[in-house]
Amino acid sequence: MASLYTCRACSKLASVPAPAVNPRPSRLQSCLPSQTRRTYAAVPRPPPPKSSPTKPDLAKPKTPGTPKSPIKPSNISAAFAEKLRSKAPILTETYVAYGAAEQLFKECSRPGDYTIPQALEKGGVIPVDKDGVHLGVGKGWWYETLGLQPNFNNWTQITFLHLYLLQVRIRMFPSSHAPTWIQQLTNHTFYAAEDRLAVYHHFTQNSLRQKYLKEMFSAWRGALLAYDEGLMKGDAVLAAAVWRNLMSANPDTDFRKLAQVVAYLRRELRRLEQATDDEVAVGNWKFGADPGVEKVELVELAGREKA
Numbered sequence: 001m002a003s004l005y006t007c008r009a010c011s012k013l014a015s016v017p018a019p020a021v022n023p024r025p026s027r028l029q030s031c032l033p034s035q036t037r038r039t040y041a042a043v044p045r046p047p048p049p050k051s052s053p054t055k056p057d058l059a060k061p062k063t064p065g066t067p068k069s070p071i072k073p074s075n076i077s078a079a080f081a082e083k084l085r086s087k088a089p090i091l092t093e094t095y096v097a098y099g100a101a102e103q104l105f106k107e108c109s110r111p112g113d114y115t116i117p118q119a120l121e122k123g124g125v126i127p128v129d130k131d132g133v134h135l136g137v138g139k140g141w142w143y144e145t146l147g148l149q150p151n152f153n154n155w156t157q158i159t160f161l162h163l164y165l166l167q168v169r170i171r172m173f174p175s176s177h178a179p180t181w182i183q184q185l186t187n188h189t190f191y192a193a194e195d196r197l198a199v200y201h202h203f204t205q206n207s208l209r210q211k212y213l214k215e216m217f218s219a220w221r222g223a224l225l226a227y228d229e230g231l232m233k234g235d236a237v238l239a240a241a242v243w244r245n246l247m248s249a250n251p252d253t254d255f256r257k258l259a260q261v262v263a264y265l266r267r268e269l270r271r272l273e274q275a276t277d278d279e280v281a282v283g284n285w286k287f288g289a290d291p292g293v294e295k296v297e298l299v300e301l302a303g304r305e306k307a
Contacts, residue, residue: 100283112158114138
């Protein structure tokens with residue numbers, strides 16, 4: 001059994017504190033410079049600026065202006081569209097031309113418009129002429145005075161005649177915009193033609209409609225070339241182009257009325273030439289009175305006297 005007794009000598013020796021031992025510095029530590037701890041003094045703040053007396057405002061007092069009226073939603077849309085068009089005119093021109101060209105086309109097709117009431121009746125029989133061409137009902141100078149039959153072909157040629165007048169004017173648009181307007185005007189023409197073939201003529205087969213539309217496109221290209229030639233070479237050549245296209249080269253044509261059509265074309269071209277681009281591009285252009293108002297009797301009498 002261990003004893004808890006400790007002798008006096010051992011107890012005295014244990015109470016004496018051990019001397020502090022300073023370790024010998026190594027060679028590496030002796031080569032390094034002594035590092036002192038860095039103290040960061042507080043950065044003195046600059047004194048606050050002396051408050052200078054405020055100068056009196058010598059500007060004239062602002063007079064209260066009239067409050068601006070809030071912009072209506074429709075005006076906001078119009079302003080946004082105008083801003084977008086100014087930033088990207090080429091991108092937005094197609095959308096602008098689409099709506100205006102539709103209205104211009106309706107004005108071109110108005111003089112030769114016709115209907116077939118029997119086609120809208122259930123079980124109705126569409127009347128035809130001796131050649132089997134569908135006949136409709138139409139009014140106006142072109143049918144009642146000129147003597148054209150109200151059918152699809154004559155509606156096409158009367159519309160082409162007015163389309164040509166507008167196309168001549170649209171060619172004067174900026175070169176970056178004119179092709180878009182011409183294309184949109186042409187597209188609306190053939191959209192309406194296909195719709196007319198389906199509604200009034202019951203051409204339900206797509207292949208049959210496409211056949212008529214291809215023939216119509218060929219006739220349109222030929223009319224463009226013929227009317228351009230007549231516009232450049234004179235009224236005699238222009239009258240021959242109208243006689244071939246509009247009157248199907250009918251030898252029994254009343255040439256007095258043919259002269260009225262030529263005078264009508266010249267008059268409308270002059271009106272379009274005097275109009276601004278905006279007046280045409282807005283889509284509200286209206287053609288003048290029909291060719292029946294043109295005076296051609298003096299031209300005919302002068303020709304007979306010379307003969």
